[in-house]
Amino acid sequence: MQFTIEVGRYNPEGTYAPSASAPQEFPVPWDKAPPRRYQTYTVDLPEHAVVLDALIEIREYQDESLAVRCACRSAICGSCAMWINGHAHLACKSKLQAFTKDGKTRVESPPSMPVIRDLVWGMEPFWKKHHAVTPWLEPKQPVPGPREEYRVANAAMDNLVQEVSCINCGCCLMDCESFAINDNFLGPHALAKAYRYAADPRDATEKQRLGSYSGNGGIWDCTHCYECVQQCPKGVAPLEQILKLRKMAVDAGFTNNAGTRHADAFAESVRESGRLNELTLMPKSTGFFNIVGQLQTLPSAINMLRAGKLPPIVHHKIPGVQRIKTIFQRIGGRFKK
Amino acid sequence: MIFDHDVLVIGAGLAGMRSALEAARNGADVAILSKVHPVRSHSNAAQGGINAALGEGDSWESHAFDTVKGSDYLADQDAVELMCEEAPADVIEFEHMGVVFYRDDEGKLGTRAFGGASQARTYFVGDITGQALLMTLYDQILKAGVKVYEEWFATSLYTEDGACRGAVGLESITGELHLLRAKAVVDAAGGCGRLYEPSTNALICTGDGYALAYRAGAPLMDMEMVQYHPTTLAGSGFLMTEAARGEGAYLLNANGDRFMKAYAPNKMELASRDVVSRAEATEIAQGRGVDGNVLLDVRHLGRDVILKKLPQIHEVALDYIGIDMIKEPVPVRPGMHYMMGGVKTDVQGATSVPGLYAAGEVACVSVHGGNRLGANSLLDTIVFGRRSGKAAAAYVRSIERARGGSALLRSEQERLGALLARPYKGETHAKVRLDLATMMDKYVGVYRDEAGLQTALDELKTLRRRYEEVAVGDKGRVFNQALQFVLELGYLLDIGETVIRSALLRKESRGAQSRTDYPERNDAEWLKHILLTRDSSREPRVSYLPVTITRWKPEVRTY
Structure with a gap:
């Protein structure tokens, strides 16, 4: 079967084939990424072939200058994450047929990451974040003897296997919407890893971990866009791990942060009025006595006012709000009041 | 540039990182050179588990006997005893580092059965055991602050006065060559699956460590012992873990018979890998195969067991051949998987070249002999990784820092420059590699004979001539x-030659070496290791070493 592949090429030494397109830039928020030149190849492969088969075929028999990382070819090593038709995927797990759009498949390095050459991109942002969550066990004392394991329930280990299935491919981070505009965000994979250690019954530092993950750039900077859940090729579902961390952190008393205040304000507004009071949500999340923080939100408020997007000054309750309150009571927990 | 360290480890799989961690713990300034990021290493692909005699009623002696029997009595029994005796503590150490091993009802480590073992002693994390160990170990070297020269490729070892004192590395991101000087080098560069097509191995398994050591004067031992894994996926050759059979999977021929009853009536599907691979090859050759494959059937295990304990192979079968193992058996065949042979070392990982150590698949201690048992390779990497790191760190204490090496750096720059300048005449690395690997599978695979091996040697000479004309297309x-x-x-060409020559020399059938012209094991003449040492001007030098027998006299091997 014939497949057409359009490869976004980048070469810091400036060498391109004459058939490559003119440089093309990326749209905001990736407009700082170096432009790519697109080169089209045609390959003849079996119908069940994956994108990586095509790239290897090109590199081996058509154009040895095409740079692409790959090793296992079976979604175990995590080397071949890239943008395929504008989203993060493993090339070895993406069927060409499913990814052929308008007669071709477009592949390129993600513009959200530093590009090295062609489909090879720099993983420093990924590993820096990984390193930042203290990604190792701080063993609970006393450590059992040299022939003795920690006694823990299989369910407790099983609970961590979802994260342990992570192959560090970077798909989640490269398409993370929060990371796209905030370099400082620890990101989905690192926070999933953070959960893996914080929830490990053999770790002695759960409390310190939860404290540090609750700070700026931590668990509350995720915007719930679900890109990481959708793009993860191994079912790690980083957002779900982040939500578990939030619950652990709040339960451990790490509530003096915008994230918890935001959740509380949100719940309170719905509980008391049956709807969201957007006017008070922002100041409550920021903290009433946080004067600097309040001032920092002013420009946004002014912009909203200009655009006619400011919420109504008077906030009305919905009819039958008592029934909403009952739901809160039934669910119990932090938000029932 | 020139960089100096006490210990340089080449390769960042389980053996390499375990070695580096131990060297660092013993006070050495250690650095790792790896051509890929550590977590991309092929240790990742080890699915089924790791062996240790930890359970009640099990003993390291039993584990050692199974290993020796599995090796077809070619393993050195002192080394096997040591590995099996130290296995429990090494596995427990990884548990203490945080590996999320499967537990039994009491919260203790739980086991699964594996091929060639008399007891269930395989510890595991689903079917991603290698990945779980590798990631945990990577995080440990981060914690220890070990320097990693990541995406650097070793082009040559540096020797000074006959001792190994570092390596020349090509830094991929800049294309620059550097000299990494060290007082000792640990070669842990992994296997050479790319020598065969198909193979379960990753594209990065190109035998760099075998060739680097061989070219530096270290002998390669038991290179004819190439393991074919019985269950590799039809077509792509991807690994379908032995854990499937450990959990109770059947192997069926075209008639729907569990054919293993004719070959290993007691252990059935859980006989040693060489035995099962030969049985499959025979079934296929005698016309009872299914399009050149046999069938792996797990349907009777039920959906829950398959999804919980074998999720990865379920996913691989679904993704790459479109078969849902819950509903259908999956076609498999024997495929090249592992090298039992390698750089000859002692139990400290020391090779015959002073300052050069080796560990993991690239090394031959020998604990696997003629056939490795499943779940003994992860064990080999962590036991001998640790031992080599400790030995290297001790060795460097009395060694002065090397001063030379710039001449080697210059000559390597010239060699690579000439390679880049070579004009294109029609030969490419991809064509020559594929012809080499297809040829190896054809003549040096599950069954071998004199005529085929001689043809292989002749073809290898032709491939070498073609290699001299390969141009670099970038x-x-x-x-x-x-x-x-x-x-x-x-x-790969260097290694291929040693595999063919060793297979020609060994005129018997033992373990993975199955000679149709010499179908019997011949202990009187061949209970010995074959070693090849490189001679740049002529054929490799052949020597032999007796097999160390401590307590288990060779017996007839049945399963």
Whole structure:
């Protein structure tokens, strides 16, 4: 079967084939990424072939200058994450047929990451974040003897296997919407890893971990866009791990942060009025006595006012709000009041 | 540039990182050179588990006997005893580091059965055991602050006065060559699956460590012992873990019979890998195969067991051949998987070249002999990784820092420059590699004979001539993968020659070496290791070493 592949090429030494397109830039928020030149190849492969088969075929028999990382070819090593038709995927797990759009498949390095050459991109942002969550066990004392394991329930280990299935491919981070505009965000994979250690019954530092993950750039900077859940090729579902961390952190008393205040304000507004009071949500999340923080939100408020997007000054309750309150009571927990 | 360290480890799989961690713990300034990021290493692909005699009623002696029997009595029994005796503490250490091993009802480590073992002693994390160990170990070297020269490719070892004192590394991202000087080098560069097509191995398994050590004067031992895994996926050759059979999977022929009853009536599907691979090859050759495969059937295990304990192979079968193992059996065949042979070392990982150590698949201690048991390879990497790191750290205490090496750096720059300048005449690394690997599978696979091996040797000579004409199809500096592939192919050709020559020399059938012209094991003449030492001007020098027998006299091997 014939497949057409359009490869976004980048070469810091400036060498391109004459058939490559003119440089093309990326749209905001990736407009700082170096432009790519697109080169089209045609390959003849079996119908069940994956994108990586095509790239290897090109590199081996058509154009040895095409740079692409790959090793296992079976979604175990995590080397071949890239943008395929504008989203993060493993090339070895993406069927060409499913990814052929308008007669071709477009592949390129993600513009959200530093590009090295062609489909090879720099993983420093990924590993820096990984390193930042203290990604190792701080063993609970006393450590059992040299022939003795920690006694823990299989369910407790099983609970961590979802994260342990992570192959560090970077798909989640490269398409993370929060990371796209905030370099400082620890990101989905690192926070999933953070959960893996914080929830490990053999770790002695759960409390310190939860404290540090609750700070700026931590668990509350995720915007719930679900890109990481959708793009993860191994079912790690980083957002779900982040939500578990939030619950652990709040339960451990790490509530003096915008994230918890935001959740509380949100719940309170719905509980008391049956709807969201957007006017008070922002100041409550920021903290009433946080004067600097309040001032920092002013420009946004002014912009909203200009655009006619400011919420109504008077906030009305919905009819039958008592029934909403009952739901809160039934669910119990932090938000029932 | 020139960089200096006490210990340089080449390779960042389980053996390499375990070695580096131990060297660092013993006070050495250690650095790792790896051609890929550590977590991309092929240890990742080990699915089923790791063996240790930890359970009640089990003993390291039993584990050692199974290993020796599995090896067809070619393993050195002192080394096997040591590995099996130390296994429990090494596995427990990984548990203490945080590996999320499967537990039994009491919260203790739980086991699964594996091939060739008299007891269930395989510890595991689903079917991603290698990945779980590798990631945990990577995080440990981060914690220890070990320096990693990541995406650097070793082009040559540096020797000074006959001792190994570092390596020349090609930094992929800049295309620059550097000299990494060290007082000792640990070669943990992994296997050479790319020598065969198909193979379960990753594209990065190009035998760099075998060739680097061989070219530096270290002998390669038992190279004819090439393991074919009985269950590799039809077509792509991807690994379908032995854990499937450990959990109770059947192997069926075209008639729907569990054919293993004719070959290993007691252990059935859980006989040693060489035995099962030969049985499959025979079934296929005698017309009872299904399009050149047999069938792996797990349907009777039920959906829950398959999804909980074998999720990865379920996913692989679904993704790459479109078969849902819950509903259908999956076609499999024997495929090249592992090298029992390698750089000859002692139990400290020391080779015959002073300052050069080796560990993991690239090394031959020998604990696997003629056939490795499933779940003994992860064990080998962590036991001998640790031992080599400790020995290297002790060795460097009395060694002065090397001062030379710039001449080697210059000559390597010239060699690579000439390679890049070579004009294109029609030969490419991909064509020559594929012809080499297909040829190896045809003549040096599950069954071998004199005529086929002689043909293989002749063809190898032709491939070498073609290799001299291979041009590098990329002239750039940054991430020039073509240049690296050409260098890797040179390594594979060297290794291929040692495999063929050793297989020709061994005129018997033992373990993975199955000679149709010498179908019996011949202990009187061949209970010995074959060693090949490189001689740049002529054929490799052949020598032999007796097998160390401590307590188990060779017996007839049945399962």
